[in-house]
Amino acid sequence: MVFLRRLFKNRKWLIPVMFLIISVSVVNITLKREYVFKSLETPLLTALSPVQKTLSDLGFTIRETLNTIPQFFYLKQENEALKNQVAELLQYKQNLVEYQKENQELRSLLGFRNRSFQYDLEAAEVIARDPGNWFNVITIDKGESHGIEKDMAVITDKGLVGYILSTTSNTSKVMLITDERSSVSAMIQRTRDNGVVKGTIDPAPNGYLKMVFLPHDANLVKGDIVISSGLGGLIPKGIVIGEVEEANKESYELMQYAIIKPSVDFLKLERVFVIKGEKEAN
Amino acid sequence: MRSVCYVLVLGALFLVQTTLSNFIWIFGLKPDLPLVFALCTAVVNGEKAGAAIGLLNGFLEDIFFGRFIGANTIAKTIAAYLVGYGSHNLYKGRTIITMVLAFFGTFMFNFFFVIVAYLTGELVNPWHQFFSITIPSSLLNMFISPLIYRGVVKVERFIDYYFDIKY
Numbered sequence: 525m526v527f528l529r530r531l532f533k534n535r536k537w538l539i540p541v542m543f544l545i546i547s548v549s550v551v552n553i554t555l556k557r558e559y560v561f562k563s564l565e566t567p568l569l570t571a572l573s574p575v576q577k578t579l580s581d582l583g584f585t586i587r588e589t590l591n592t593i594p595q596f597f598y599l600k601q602e603n604e605a606l607k608n609q610v611a612e613l614l615q616y617k618q619n620l621v622e623y624q625k626e627n628q629e630l631r632s633l634l635g636f637r638n639r640s641f642q643y644d645l646e647a648a649e650v651i652a653r654d655p656g657n658w659f660n661v662i663t664i665d666k667g668e669s670h671g672i673e674k675d676m677a678v679i680t681d682k683g684l685v686g687y688i689l690s691t692t693s694n695t696s697k698v699m700l701i702t703d704e705r706s707s708v709s710a711m712i713q714r715t716r717d718n719g720v721v722k723g724t725i726d727p728a729p730n731g732y733l734k735m736v737f738l739p740h741d742a743n744l745v746k747g748d749i750v751i752s753s754g755l756g757g758l759i760p761k762g763i764v765i766g767e768v769e770e771a772n773k774e775s776y777e778l779m780q781y782a783i784i785k786p787s788v789d790f791l792k793l794e795r796v797f798v799i800k801g802e803k804e805a806n
Numbered sequence: 807m808r809s810v811c812y813v814l815v816l817g818a819l820f821l822v823q824t825t826l827s828n829f830i831w832i833f834g835l836k837p838d839l840p841l842v843f844a845l846c847t848a849v850v851n852g853e854k855a856g857a858a859i860g861l862l863n864g865f866l867e868d869i870f871f872g873r874f875i876g877a878n879t880i881a882k883t884i885a886a887y888l889v890g891y892g893s894h895n896l897y898k899g900r901t902i903i904t905m906v907l908a909f910f911g912t913f914m915f916n917f918f919f920v921i922v923a924y925l926t927g928e929l930v931n932p933w934h935q936f937f938s939i940t941i942p943s944s945l946l947n948m949f950i951s952p953l954i955y956r957g958v959v960k961v962e963r964f965i966d967y968y969f970d971i972k973y
Contacts, residue, residue, distance in 0.1 A: 543883070551876035555926060561874055568869050572821070579825035652824040654871040656878065657835050657943050658919065658929065661871040663824075689873070697871065704929060726934040730835075 660700035683764035683787035709755035744771035853890025860886030881918035908951030
C-alpha cells in the first residue's frame with residue numbers, strides 16, 4: 525500500500541506507466557478485434573481519401589509534365605521504335621491466338637477444364653503511400669462498393685503489385701510484394717521450380733525480393749522469369765513477378781534462394797488493376 | 807488556438823508525405839516530414855507538446871497504413887518525448903543541435919517501432935536491416951530538420967502575433 529501511495533504521489537513515473545498500460549491495451553484490442561480497428565479506420569479513410577486523391581493526382585501531373593519536357597527531343601525516335609514494336613507484338617498476338625485455340629482444343633480433348641488468362645479487372649489509382657520505411661502499403665481509390673475484397677491480387681501491365689490487405693467502401697489498402705510480411709507462391713517460368721517469393725528480407729537489397737524454398741538442384745540463371753504459381757489460391761497462376769538477379773544455396777545446402785528484381789517499378793506506381801475474378805473461358 | 811494550428815500543420819504535412827513523397831525517394835528511402843515536425847515541436851515547445859504531435863501523427867499512420875493501432879503511435883510519441891526531455895538544457899536554435907536531435911529522435915523512433923512490430927509479429931527478423939534503414943532515414947531527417955525547425959519557429963511567431971499578443 526505504501527509503495528502504491530508513493531507511486532501515485534510521484535507523478536513523474538505515473539505518466540509513463542499509464543502510457544505503457546494504455547498502449548499495450550490499445551495494441552491488444554485493435555490487433556485481436558478487427559472490427560474495433562475498422563470502426564476507427566473507415567470514417568477517417570473515407571473523409572480524407574478525396575483530399576489524398578486530389579493531391580496524388582496533382583503530384584502525378586507534375587511528375588508527368590516534368591518527365592515530358594526532355595522527351596520532346598526524343599519523340600520522333602521513340603515513335604519509330606514504338607511502331608516497330610507494335611508490328612512485332614501484333615505478330616506475337618497472332619501466334620498467341622493460334623496457340624490459345626490449339627491449347628483449348630487439346631485441353632478439351634484431354635478432358636481438362638479450360639483455363640482463362642483473362643481477368644475481371646477493376647482499374648484503380650494509387651492515392652497514398654505508407655510514409656514509413658519499414659512496410660510497403662499503398663492506398664487505392666476503389667473499395668467494397670466496386671466489388672473489391674480482401675486478398676484479391678493487384679497487378680499492372682508489368683506484373684504483380686501485391687494483394688488487398690483491407691477495404692473500406694471507397695478505398696483499399698494494398699500490401700506490396702516488397703513488404704517484408706508479403707509471401708506469394710511462385711515458380712521459375714523456364715524450369716517450373718516452385719518456391720515462395722517473400723518481400724525485401726535479408727539478403728535481398730532494398731526494393732528486391734527473396735525467393736525461398738527452391739530445390740537445391742534447381743538450375744537457375746540470371747534473367748529467369750518468375751511467375752505466380754497459383755498455389756494458395758490468392759494470386760492467379762501466370763502473373764509475372766520479376767526476374768532472377770542471383771541464386772545461392774542456403775547455409776544448410778538443402779535449399780536454394782534467389783534474389784528477384786520485381787518487374788514493377790514500385791516508386792512510379794500510379795495506376796493498378798485489381799483482379800476480381802477470372803473471366804469464363806470460351 | 808495553438809493546438810489547432812499545430813494539428814492543421816501536421817495534417818498538411820501528413821497529406822504531403824503520403825501523397826507527394828514519391829518525389830523525395832532517396833536511395834529507396836524517404837524523409838519523414840511529420841516525424842521531424844513532431845521532433846522540432848518537442849524542441850521548441852517541450853516534451854509534452856512534442857509527444858502529443860507524435861501521438862497524433864503515429865495514430866494517423868497506423869490507421870491509414872497499419873493493421874492495428876500502436877507501432878507508429880507508441881514509437882513516435884516516445885521519440886518526440888525523449889527529444890523534448892533531452893533538449894531542456896540545450897541552447898535551442900543552433901542548426902547543429904537541431905540536426906543531432908532529429909537524428910537521435912529518428913533513431914529512437916525506429917528502435918521503438920521495431921520493438922513493437924517485433925512483439926506483435928509484424929516484423930519477424932528486423933534486426934538484420936535495422937541499421938540499413940535506420941541510419942539513412944535518420945540522416946535524411948537530420949538534413950531536413952533545420953528547415954522544419956524554422957517552420958515551427960515561424961508557426962510560433964504567427965500564433966504569438968495574431969492570437970496571443972494582438973488580441
